Amino acid sequence: MIKRRKTRPVYVGNVKIGDDAPVVVQSMTDTKTHNIEETLSQINRLHEAGCEIVRVAAPTEKDAKALPEIVKNSPIPVIADIHFSPRIAFLALESGIHGIRLNPGNISDEGKIKEILQECKKKNIAVRLGINSGSLEERLLEKYGYPTAEALAESALYWSEFFEKVGFTNFKVSIKGSDVLQNIQANKIFAEKTDIPLHIGITEAGPSGKGSIKSAVGIGILLYMGIGDTVRVSLTADPVEEVKVAYQILQSLGLRRRGIEIISCPTCGRIEVNLPEVVKKVEEKLEGETLPIKVAIMGCVVNAIGEAREADIGLACGNRSALLFKEGQPIKRVSEDEMVDQLLKEIKKMKESGKYGGAGDKG
Ligand code: SF4
CATH class of the missing domain: 3.20.20.20 (Dihydropteroate synthase-like)
Incomplete structure (x- = not known):
């Protein structure tokens, strides 16, 4: 702090x-x-x-x-x-x-x-x-x-x-x-x-x-x-x-928070999904979104479960699929084709719930 x-x-x-x-x-x-x-x-x-x-x-x-x-x-x-x-x-x-x-x-x-x-x-x-x-x-x-x-x-x-x-x-x-x-x-x-x-x-x-x-x-x-x-x-x-x-x-530095913070891994030889593509699509779709949440998109189980659990929502990827986590809990397994849509759908629900604030900020 x-x-x-x-x-x-x-x-x-x-x-x-x-x-x-x-x-x-x-x-x-x-x-x-x-x-x-x-x-x-x-x-x-x-x-x-x-x-x-x-x-x-x-x-x-x-x-x-x-x-x-x-x-x-x-x-x-x-x-x-x-x-x-x-x-x-x-x-x-x-x-x-x-x-x-x-x-x-x-x-x-x-x-x-x-x-x-x-x-x-x-x-x-x-x-x-x-x-x-x-x-x-x-x-x-x-x-x-x-x-x-x-x-x-x-x-x-x-x-x-x-x-x-x-x-x-x-x-x-x-x-x-x-x-x-x-x-x-x-x-x-x-x-x-x-x-x-x-x-x-x-x-x-x-x-x-x-x-x-x-x-x-x-x-x-x-x-x-x-x-x-x-x-x-x-x-x-x-x-x-x-x-x-x-x-x-x-x-x-934890001094302000505005909009989505994406946490994603650099990828390595363990990767089994096209992670850069997934991250790019999520980033594009969430451009301008002010909901102050952390979204983790991780390539494999090595750090994925931990990071995804730390975030408000996240994908822990594996073999052509991923576990979708929300508020620390796995909620469903999704295929590589549907992971972006499913993630965005859940983020939309989070926004509609009003629980996470609007144009979130903290001093
Ligand atoms: S999370 Fe997995 S795929 Fe991503 S860099 Fe770490 S070990 Fe590699």
Whole structure:
């Protein structure tokens, strides 16, 4: 059981981050924000996949002007991503937005940052204070030579103190670098010194496959240390993929549960059914299913009986057939041809029973 770091609560719209809230899953749209229709369509897909807060880029005035319509129609709180321009930040603050992401490293005017924070306080808008290895302040680069973990943590601590000094506390911090070890270390240093909630992730992790592994290692280690109140997996892929990977990471650590968890063996020379085909079909048929249950599909009796019994439902395969287990008990023997259908039929009954919850989740 992971003991999570005690943090203070921050609210982005109606979503609580930190304190006793479950680790919140976020993503970011990759559409042009001024294309309202496409952006909202992607936000809806992200929401269906389980995304709880969405960030949209606001690089131009045209994008900032699209925000009111997007915020009004989004099913989840929206954060505007602001870089370089205080003017766009002020425009975003007029849009009904739930949060903004500010990177003080690229808005050098402290007076302007103070004004933005005062406006956020007035309008109850949350801020994500973003520290990135690519945009660290000049003075820290001079002090450390390059963006070390210590330099990133020092920047995050400096700006957190600045925010608090001007009376602003509804913020969380993200400290991101694309180097996994640097990222872990920087977050650890910061976490030991404050109770400010942390948004964690490995920035620019890469394409889907490699990026998911890198994210799982970096985010997973931090979560295991109890660090991380909200998470974004950054992939060069459809953002819906980011949400799925985030839930897989959280599910692996027992921090969240959403949808079916399939446990299947790697297969070996003992196998007597086409297990990869069975798993593929089950995965396809259950795509998008939110019932929070464990389904075991095991190739032979070596581990099958044990695994199938541990799961909510499972198949323990043998010679061209399988034993179908449910809630720890064998309920029937099914042939290879009918095993997928029979398994799905029983899962449908489980869903209809209402006993396992709907879009299940646990914090
Ligand atoms: S469960 Fe059986 S078939 Fe699957 S990998 Fe283990 S020994 Fe091989």
